[in-house]
Amino acid sequence: MGIRLHFWGAAQTVTGSSHHLECAGRNILLDCGLFQGRRQEAQEINTHLAMEPTQLGDQNGAGLSSVVLSHAHIDHSGNLPWLIRQGYRGPIYTTPSTIDLCDPMLKDSAHIQEGDAEFMNRRRGRRKIIGAPPGAEPVEPLYTQEDAAQVLRQFKPVKLHEPQLLEGSTKDAGFSVSLTNAGHMLGSACVLVEAVENGQTTRLLFSGDVGRKNLPIIQNPDAAPAADYLIMESTYGNRLHQPIGPVRQKLSRLVKRVAARGGRIIVPAFAVERTQQLVMLLHQLTDEKLIPELPIFVDSPLATSVTEVFRKHTEDWDREACEFYHQGDDPFGWEQLMYTRTVQESKALNDLHVPSIVMAASGMCEAGRILHHLKNGIEDPRNLILITGYQAANTLGRKLVDRLPEVNIFGEPMRLRAEVDSIGELSGHADQNELLAWMEPAVKGLKKVYLVHGEPLAQLALKEEIEKRYGLAVVCPKRGDRFAVS
Ligand SMILES: [Zn+2]
Secondary structure, three states, X not given: OOEEEEEEEXXXXXXXXXXXXXXXXXXXXXXXXOXXXXXXXXXXXXXXXXXXXXXXXXXXXXXEEEEEOOOOOHHHHOOHHHHHHOOOOOOEEEOHHHHHHHHHHHHHHHXXXXXXXXXXXXXXXXXXXXXXXXXXXXXXXXXXXXXXHHHHHHEEXXXXXXXXXXXXXXXXXXXXXXXXXXXXXXXXXXXXXXXEEOOEEEEEEEOOOOOOOOOOOEOOOOOOOOOOEEEEEOOEOOOOOOOOOOHHHHXXXXXHHXXXXXXXXXEEOOOOOHHHXXXXXXXXXXXXXXOOOOOEEEEOHHHHHHHHHHXXXXXXXXXXXXXXHHOOOEOOXXXXXXXXXXXXHHHHHHHOOOOOEEEEOOXXXXXXXXXXXXXXXXXXXXXXXXXXXXXXXXXXXXXXXXXXXXXXXXXXXXXXXXXXXXOOOOOOOOEHHHHHHHHHHHHHHOOEEEXXXXXXXXXXXXXXXXXXXXXXXXXXXXXXXXXXXX
């Protein structure tokens, strides 16, 4: 009786979120995220799902009958096209905003997969020309734009706080879910799973990614609902963030300083959420005359598409963003702000030598249009490179944060003479204290906590803190671990 838990992705690591649950002969997946890492390891992990491909087309028997998606980030949603490619034709339940965000995000991810395969094949081809032994079969992309488009057809919208019986389940056997606001990104949800078998109900809460209070635009996380078991993320289980409050003053100070010396601000920004938050903050600061009126560019087709989704889903905005809107302001559009889609428009920005702000992906400066802007501006000490998110080891972004005197851009050594500063306050992930505070309302009923979506050190610190503060048993499962709970 109860639920069989099968941990598969984001187990002792931070990407590839995916957990398989079974109850009364019904199988569901919570998330189907892309594992991001070294090419070979990623290929191996992303092509092996928690269930056999033969079970994926069989929604009426013992196969996978439903998928529930917590939010649109690629490490939670990005392997859905592969699942579809393997034959899954059942529903994927999630919030309306998440569905709309997944449209540009999964297509962008498919575009990257296709480009990656093409690059590998070209490289192999070249080797052939110089007489190297012929390579294996041509590399196929993990999935294509067509697979991504098929995912969109299988989504089923679920409103927050409205219980949903999952496909293949009945009131007396199997699963229903209700989603609560996770406050992590637009449309993000925590998933309360209710599993019924032999007249007994087991409640399991899956946190998805837990956000923070007072982030711009999005609403605060809902209190954790009562549950018997909790699967919780632990990304920043060993970290404490700066408070969000002073970020406006800091941004205003930086913009004024750089504008006064005639410089430009180059912002490597994640296309989803961080760009929209910065845009709204800059709009507010401009209106309040706390920064001068500068031209501002969002130089990213993905960020531009995602901003359209933000505009559409006002029901998910917080009060501040709604009030701003009702005063007649579009948070994501005003005279000085321009969205550039084409490469020509992007290149034209290189000739602009007046104080301005350019935001472009990628957030860690590993690829994309930001590289052109950095190449163009990194050697001018009047400029500022403004880092807005986490920079993983060995990325160009990390080298900039570490202020290496020289960095390579497009294979060319460049001197780092621009100023570098960071605003980490807009992190979308709860820190240790915020995770502990979020789970607190559920603590009384909990029998056990499973930590996922964290590196081992972060998990260990959070595990110790939960055990000490709440006296709960905590497990950090590995990929493939199975548990039966009731
Ligand atoms: Zn996330």
